[in-house]
Amino acid sequence: MTENTQLQSASNATTVQGFHGENFSRRFSVAPMMDWTTSHFRYLARQLSRHALLYTEMVTTGALIHGDTARFLRHDPAEYPLALQLGGSDAGELAQCAKLAEQYGFDEVNLNVGCPSDRVQNNMIGACLMGHPDRVAEGVRAMIEATNLPVTVKHRIGIDGRESWDDLCEFIEKVAAAGCKTFIVHARIAILEGLSPKENREVPPLKYDWVYDLKQKYPHLEIIINGGIKTFDECHEHMQHTDGVMLGREAYNNPWLLASVDSEFFGAPQSSITRHDALRAMYAFIESELARGVYLTHMSRHLLGLFHGVPGGRQFRRHISENAHKPGAGLEVIQAALAKVREPERAAIAEA
Secondary structure, eight states: OOHHHHHHHHHTSOEEEOTTSOEEEOSEEEOOOTTTSOHHHHHHHHHHOSSSEEEEEEEEHHHHHHSOHHHHHOOOGGGOSEEEEEEOOOHHHHHHHHHHHHHTTOSEEEEEEOOOOHHHHTTTOGGGGGGOHHHHHHHHHHHHHHOSSOEEEEEEEEETTBOSHHHHHHHHHHHHHTTOOEEEEEEEEEOTTTOOHHHHTTSSOOOHHHHHHHHHHOTTSEEEEESSOOSHHHHHHHHTTSSEEEEOHHHHHSGGGGGGHHHHHSOOOOOOOOHHHHHHTTHHHHHHHHHTTOOHHHHHTTTTTTTTTSTTHHHHHHHHHHHTTSTTOOHHHHHHHHTTSOOOOHHHHHHO
């Protein structure tokens, strides 16, 4: 794709007034992933991309209301723009948590209607709610009334027993009537009986055309596509038919791809940052987290993919894996691991 085309595409992206006075776009986002998109990963991601919209892990309404609210909602201002994903189905609790999202400075609150785990199904959370569009609409309406933040929904294209095109349209129309304008669509159904969460990310076939058709049928809604997307070429193809793309595991396992997101999708100049720069930029954050009593391994596990495919990357990962868990392990483990990867010459970077 040429630079002019990139700029033209970026100018067509829907922008949102963020909580902090800055506009942000859902043109490219990183999916919420349990145990993965923690504050520590998000801080790394933000060293690489200024414009990608980041999401928290799913946090249940029960955990926020009855648990350690401050711990669950803690984040660094460097992570903005940042959306909070909620898991829940009680309208009153969702409204209460939407208020907390605004209070704690998030830019968006998102409702999870896609997680297929048995554990959340039993509490009427996640993909099972695809079978209860009225309940989702009630919760969305309550959140919209409780906060000034944009309220969005992330969902599947169906579940076993409710997997027709008409079922999907009924869901979209009822939730949109409640005030939701943005739908992030994982282009697979969720099979709630017989498949694990991992299998539900791989076994049901992807139906990207269904997501494209949603945008055609409901052009007034913002439709973001998710599911199995790995390359920028795929992203650009999807953006011909939808308003944006959301990447999940590819962005986590190979975070360096985020370093080109701002130039590829938002018309920004190509960044000159190196992987070494990005990691060094995290040193102060790592030290502050260690001072709070956070174990190094809780942070270092999110760094393992940074040198994916680079000579020395295997030694980098091995050193961290073998040493970060040891009692008293600190920043020196990361520094020693980084020394195992040759740093590119600045002149070579500028020429590239």
